[in-house]
Structures are given as structure tokens and as C-alpha cells.
Amino acid sequence: MKKLLIATVIGVVTLLAPGAHASKVTKITGAGSSFAYPLYSAWADRYAKQTGVELNYQSIGSGGGIRQIEAGTVDFGASDAPLTVEQLKKEGLVQFPAAMGGVIPTINVPGVKPGQMVLSGPVLADIFLGKITKWNDSAIKKLNPGLDLPDLHITVVHRSDGSGTTFIFTDYLSKVSAGWKSGLGVGKAVDWPSSGNVGGKGNEGVAAYVDRIKGAIGYNEYAYVLKNRMNYADMVNSAGHRVAPTARNFAAAAANADWSHAPGYYLMLTDQPGADSWPITGATFVLVHANPKHPGQVRAVLDFFNWSFTHGRSIADSLDYIPMPASVVKLIKTTWHKEVMIKDLP
């Protein structure tokens, strides 16, 4: 009788144990955007301490992130270039933005200090098109009457790897320059036209080349510009105002963005209206499967981002990313409930 009782207890425990185990996820995996990597790892660090759930994030680039989530080898993919609604439908993915940031033209012009120079969209496009080849070109002089500009060749520095940063940057140039739009277009890598252009691998590669080459101009994520105290130029935005690259001005661009009318959150934040809007602003996106094979994992991913949207704001601020506004977070949660086929979502 006693034996039977023990056997029953053991049986019940072994029956329950795997079920109890499966519902408790302790590790989630993600891959993609290198732009978002510092933010996700800072969030994950705090999150693991509070909940015990660890994030294994591979910073392999946006293209790689899209490939991995399509193949189903990770729980979520991360990309700085959003997928279109058709692409999302085809692969059965749900997309939402996680944070925003700015892209800054970085320069190396002897005698010019950070923020002293100002460039406009069309002039920036002409420089990267190779139409403006000297720093003392009349178009640059006209924007900067007070600066003593040298007779120095402009060396264009761009990303040699495919990059979400390039996507945001070329999207902006396409909006402000018809020549860019028809000749080159928008992409994570484009056919850089200027003679003698140089490609650097990653944000750090571009930063190193711009620092090294006299007369160079490149583009970098804001965090890299700040950390490396790089020389940068202000921009003239679509309202015709001169704006500096600051978190406040990125947020101004983000505030004007109309996420509610962007299906699949396909929205580029470049060239936004508003007096203070920094013109080259972009978001980084997260991709999950709408009908996942392992619902528990995706639920844990959404739990993580739900926590990040509320408890991770100060971390995002401290790392110079712009957290998503509360109104957008509300929208994102509605999207989760509508499109992700899992019960009891956050």
C-alpha cells in the first residue's frame, strides 16, 4: 500500500515536471542589428538580474538578423531597415520598433570644430554623389559664410558592409535629392559613385577612417559620435532650420512621426517636419513569427520588450537612444494582441 502510494507520487511528479519546466523560459535568443546591440545588451543585463531570463543576442547585422528569423533559428530578429508589409506577410512575421536614434554626418576638416559647419540635404547628397569635390566649394561656402574653408579634396567614407545605418542615410538622401533617388536609390549598401571613396567596416571602421583622413566626410550613429568625440556637422532640416544632433532633436523628429498610419510600422523617420526635427533619424525594429513553433519563447521575447518599454527607458536615455513614446508602446501592444497568435500576451 505504502509502495503504491510512493509510486503514485513519483509518477505524478514526473508527469508534472516537464510541463512545469516548459512554461518557464530561462533563455531567449535574438540576432541582427549591430546598431541596437549596446542597447539590447544593457537591457538584457538588468532584465536578467530582475527576472532570471537571459538574452543571447548575436550582433551580426540587420541582413543577418532577417535571414536568421526567416530560418527560425532565433526567437527574434532585429533590423534597422524595416521590412515591407508584403515581406512580413510572405514570411509570416510581425514587426515593431524598439528604439530610435540619429545618424550624423561626421567630418574631418582642419580648422573646423564640432558643430561649426552646417550642411543642407541637397549639398550633402551632392558631396556623396561626387558632384562637390572640394571643401571650399561655393555651395558649402554659401551655407557657412563665417568659416574659413580649406582648398581640400573631399574623401567620402561609407560603410563597406551592408548596414541599417546606410539604409537610413540613403533614404534621407533620396528624399532630398532627385539625382540620388534616380541614380542610386535606397539600400543597406549602394553603388557609391564618388571617385576615391573609402569603405569602412562597421560604425567603428567609418569613425576610424574619418578620423584619419584629412578632408573626409562620413556618417555615424550618434552613440559613436559622442563616445569618440568625433567632429560633426549640423544640418538644415525640412523646415529650413539649422539643427544640432542632440537627443532632444531626435525626439522631436520621432514625436512628429505618425506610427498609427504606418502598416507594419514601416516608417522612415528621415526628413520629418517640425522646427527642431533632426533630419536623419531612424528606428530599429524587432521581428518575431506571428505563429511561432515555440510560443513560450516568443512570449518571453515580448515580455522582455514590454519590460524594456517601461523599465528600460532610463537605460536607453543614458546610451543616447530614444525610447519609444508611451503612445507608440500602446500601439505596439495592440499589434501584439492582434497579430501574434499566442494566448495571454503582456
Added chain:
Amino acid sequence: MSEDTSASSLSASVALATAARLRRGRRYDAVFRWGTQVFAWLVLLVLGAIIVVLFHGGWPAFQHFGAHFFVSSAWNPVKNDYGAASSILGTLVTSAIAIVLAVPISFGIALFVTEIAPRWLRRPIGIAVELLAGIPSIIYGIWGLFIFAPWFSDDIQPALTNTLGRLPWIGQFFQGPPIGLGWAVAGFILTIMIIPFIAAVMRDVFEVVPVTLKESAYAIGSTRWEVARKVVLPYTRIGVIGGIMLGLGRALGETMAVTFVVGNAHDLHISLFMPGNTIASSIANEFTEADTLMHRSALIALGLILFAITFVVLALAKWMLARMERAQGEST
């Protein structure tokens, strides 16, 4: 009688034991033969598999672009238009610069270490050369970008542009903005990287030249140069060419160090000072983010082309050696 039997039984048991050992030995022999055979075939199998995979992956690009792929310098991921010309040319030019500079320097190092240096100096220099060969390529890349390239662009390149750049025909090879990134700098970094390989092999083969041969040459009044040129080199030419090919192979496939200093631009220029790229650097830069089929296929096709270039280089070396051997046979 009893002694006889015991002796014969002893010899019989010895014979038995020997036979058993022989049988066992034969069994081990067979196992050993099979084992080595499997390993050898495995190499061929892996090689074949690599070719098949590269060909299969690159096929869409070859099919879509045809022969145009080899001569076009377009590289436009937005419009999915790709050509291999700039990468192929960059690979060949940077490797050529490296070989042209590295071979004489390595020859000098090897000759000094084996023939000229005092005995106490030979080991330290030899060990230093071998240590240089062991430095990871990324270190050379970082050094090239942060130390060598600035120095080259500030001090060397303007001087070259103002002298060689003014010459009538070859001048165009030496013109361009002094940015310190391009074919020339990549070639110089490769030179430094492959010198240890070539020098180490040359030193090893120079050391096996029989002393009697050299002493005989000295005895009839040859100078050191004549001994090196007429005795040491002919005796060791297979090893020397092998060392050069080892260096060339490394230069053709070198990735990280070149990616740092070549400039990574898919452009065709005449000038050695303009940024370009190589096959290996293009693949390293773009493979992770190549998310269209054609982009990935074009990169894999580049890989196959690099494979073919390496194969042709090796085949040419073998053919050259065979021809030299025949010429040697006819002249004696």
C-alpha cells in the same frame, strides 16, 4: 632425446609466436594502409565538396551575368547588378606588389642568415623571422591602418606623386589624394606579412645545400654572389619556388589585414593610390548582410574565382618547375 624434443618444441613455439606476430603485423599493416588511404581520399573529397558548393552557390550569378561578370566593375546591391572585375584586379595587383617586393627581401634575409651572418647571430634572426610569421593578420591590419597608412600618406605618397607621378607614362599609377588607403598600402602590408613565410622556407632549403658544393665553388675563386647565384639557388630552386608560392597563396587569400587598408571601394582605377578591394575583403565585408539571392550568389562566385586563381597559380608553378628541370637535363 628429451633435450631434443624440448629444443624442437621450443623452436616450434618460437615459430608459432613469430607467425602470430607476423599475422598480427599484417593485420595492423592493412588497417594502417586503409587508414592512411581514407585520410588521403578525404582531402580530395573535401576539395571536391568545396568546388561543388561554390559552383552551386555561384551558379545564379554566372547564369545571370554570363561572361560580363568578369569584366564589369559594377557593384550595385540596390539594382542587383554585380561584376567581379574590380575585386579580381585588386587581388592580383596587391598580391603582385607583395611578391615583387617580398621575394628579393626574403632572399636577402635567407642568404644573410645562412651564408653571411656570424654563427651567434643566426639563431636569433631565424627565430625572429619565425615569430613574425606567427603574428595574427588582424594585428598587421591594425598596425597598417593606424601606424603605417598615416605615415605613408603624409610622408611617402606626396613624395612619390611629386617624382614618379610626374613621369610621362607611368605617372598615372602614382596619382591620387593622399588618404593612405588603397592597393599600394595593401600591397606593402602583404609584403611584410609574407616575408617571414618566404624567408623561413628559403633559409631552411639553403641550409641543406651540401658544404662540399659551396666550398668547391669558393675554392675555384667564386665570390659569395656567384656561389649564391650559381650553386645555392639552382640546388634549392624547388624549395625556393615552393616558398614563394606559399607566400603568394597567403597574399591572394589574405582577408583581415587587407580589409583594413585597401579602402573597400568597388571601383576600377589606374592609380595604385586609389582605394580598391580584393575578393577576400569583399566577401568578408558583405557576406553577413547579403540578403538577396543575387548578392550572395555574386559573393560565392567571387569565392570560386579566387579558388580558380589559386589553382592556376599553383599549376603554373608546377609547370615552371617541370620546364626548368627539363632545361637542366638538356644542358648537362
